[in-house]
Amino acid sequence: MQKPTNRRVFMMQTISVAGVAAFATTAAQAAMVDEKDPQAAGLGYKADATKVDKAKQPKYAAGQQCGNCQLFQGKAGDAAGNCPLFAGKQVSSKGWCSAYAKKA
DSSP, X not given: OOOOOHHHHHXXXXXXXXXXXXXXXXXXXXXXXXXXXXXXXXXXXXXXXXXXXXXXXTTOOTTOOGGGBTTOOSOTTOSEEEOGGXXXXXXXXXXXXXXXXXXX
16 A cells, blocks of 8 residues: 655645635624514514613513523624524624523
8 A cells, every 4th residue: 555645645634624614614604693584573683682672572671682691602702603593693692582591
C-alpha cells in the first residue's frame, strides 16, 4: 500500500475544513422569527418585549425577555438565539412570547 503524499493529505484536510466552515456559517445565519408567522402570532411573539400589548398579553411582566427564558438556547449576551418553539429560526434576546418561563 502506498503512503498518501503530503499534497493529497493537505487537499483532503482543506476540503474538510472548508465544509465545516460553510456549515457553521449557515447555521449562524439562521433566519429570525417573523412576528407575523402564524406560530409566532399565536404565541404573541414580539421581537422587542417593550412593545408587548399588556391588554392582549396579561401574562407579560416588565423584565421578561427571551434572553432570560428557559427556552432560549443562545449564550448570555447574544443578540439572538434558537428557541425550540420556532425550530430552525432564531428569536431576539430582547423578545418575548406567551410561553416565557423564567430561567432557574
